[in-house]
Amino acid sequence: MSDTAAPSPYQRTWFNGRLNLEQQKKRARELLRAYHQDQAPAVQRFQQHHPRYDHGFYPQLADAQWVIARENGFASWARMKTHIEQLAHQPDTAPDGRHTLHLRCGEDIRQSLQLAGFIGDFQQFADPFCQGPLADLPLPEFIHNRARFIASAYELEPADALARLQGEYAVLQRLEDYQQVVLWFEHDSYDQLILAFLLDQLLRLQPKVQLELICVEQVPGVPDFIGLGQLTPELLTWLWHNQRVPLGRAHLQLGRQVWRALCQPDPAALQALAAAETPPILPMQRALQRHLRELPSGFNGLGLTQHLALQAMADYGADTVGRVFAVLMRQLEPLPFLGDLMFWHLLRKLQQSREPLFVLEPGKGDPERGWPSYPIFLTETGVAVLRGKRDFRELFYGERWVGGICIKGQVR
Template identity: 40%
Template sequence: MTTLDTPNTLHIRCGSDIQRSLQAAGFIGDFLEFSDPFCQGPVGGDGDWTARRNAFLSTHYEIPLADLQQRQALAYKRLCSVSQYAHIVLWFEHDNYDQLILAYLLTRLADANLGTRLELICISAFAGIEPFIGLGQLSPDQLEQLYTEQRQVVSAAQYQEASKLWYAFEQGNLSELNRIIRQGTQALPFLAAALKRQMQELPWTDCGIGLTLQLTLQMLRDKGPCTCGQLFRELTLKLEPLPHLGDLMFWALLKQAAVQGLIEIAPSRTDWPMRMVSIATPTSETNIGSWWVGPFDINRTGCPRWDPVTGQIVVTE
């Protein structure tokens, strides 16, 4: 009997959404969930940013710090041992959550000399799936089809593009980030668009807030008070140009918006998707805390902003 892969294959995905479907399709290799959400929280800066990042994720995602540290450490440790596998397959889609993780992984793996052992599946659409948001929508048979038809060996150009973007993102190199957004990425065609969407989470020059919160406030103005779950569904399925936030990530952003005095979240003992959200009144208290877009704390003086006219990141006074 012909098998799709072997026990010496490692499938790497930025979540667990396809793990069971891969098993149902007949894949027998190992699975690594590497899901550090670089689209939120501090990345880069002086010294080791792991501790700062874990503290941010623990606080905003409401995960006990010890549990989060253990999970992160295990994922990073397993990433260090991928060379033991005869075959590694990266499963990704086109949004900034996926693409930033992909850029990091390719940067990390570039020195491992994996050659033809490392392959990539990366798509932005799938026939018959509308709207296409991610690989988790696909059936076992459809994942098998992707594996058979879309798998490609990672090229030197893909390693190079990924590394250039990751280092620019980590270091906050505005000129290089703008260059990538302006010129695009040929070897990894979704990377530049994902970077652009990520940088649109910086405060905008015209309104002072990022795109996700702009869309959220527009929903509340149009519809009136909504539950968090309603806002998340509307954002993901209708308004977001590049859906990338998981539900807990969106909840973290809503809580930060409430701290900033942009919205009010009604007190409730119900789970967060059922809690009501409304636009804040002018008398709402404001206690701005840190919120990070890559290496940039958006509440610090001098934080770069997104200019919607030029489509670039700019420094303002």
């Protein structure tokens, strides 16, 4: 279903947050030396990060250390030093207990939690609500609808897709087997839409367990934070001790509001939620805003991801499907949420056009690598749509869903 299910060769790689104090001291000395040699990049770094910078500025080592700390996401060198020391001196005892359940929208932190000494159970819940139909249905019917979409979209056997989903949804009936249930989520729409569903279900079920949430959009020392899966075991432990909060009624009610709005065939309710802050889960607002941008734009009829995929081909010279995905994720996407199979599904939907937007050449790809190796390039129609000279809504003959909103193309 997503890149958490099967690692992709095109997965983003980002700094994992493991800071070494001696290394940071060395970086500060090198920065100071480069500044005094009048190297432009070093001067620019001081201009950007040092509050007392001016043209007569003559920095000392402490000033360079300040810049390094700010680049790493800390207010000062002292705070960065304290954070590094905290990570290095965490207790050896298990942070959680045997009766703890860790619930996450993928497998990406399972091993790191084990390496960090967590001993509770782990369960993924990874139904990708950011693609495919959502509807307010009884849960068994809802699961069957989602399984049909997943099997079709990601080219899976229908029985396998249904069995996997039923296994994941079954966790909702087992919550009271535990004393503590902790939800681990980040800020993108993939995570936040699943979180909204789970919060709605928790409000309905009212399980008699301790419910807690770790939901982050930034992590100290990780200025390019994308997701929990990039973090070291030590940082997951740090999040456990510093970012874990009890789930209260306000969280659950927000989840219900968001989930009901997501299932509506009209975007008005979701737009209203996205227009205001969403306490107590502030990342939810940005995720909803990004989700709504998957609706057809007035500029060219494309959703944002569709537009960025074409842009990667046109402006960045991406000439295989894998390179298009890499450019999209590493350079263009403002809030990365997409898995590799989800991207392949998106491209196949773009192929449902009366005039092709791009040419795909499976016969020239690597059979062992499959579709990521297929050459791909824009047609004149694709360029015209990308530049807003044609409207994709007039070319599209398929059907795609953004939550409860069905986008139907023209009759072929």
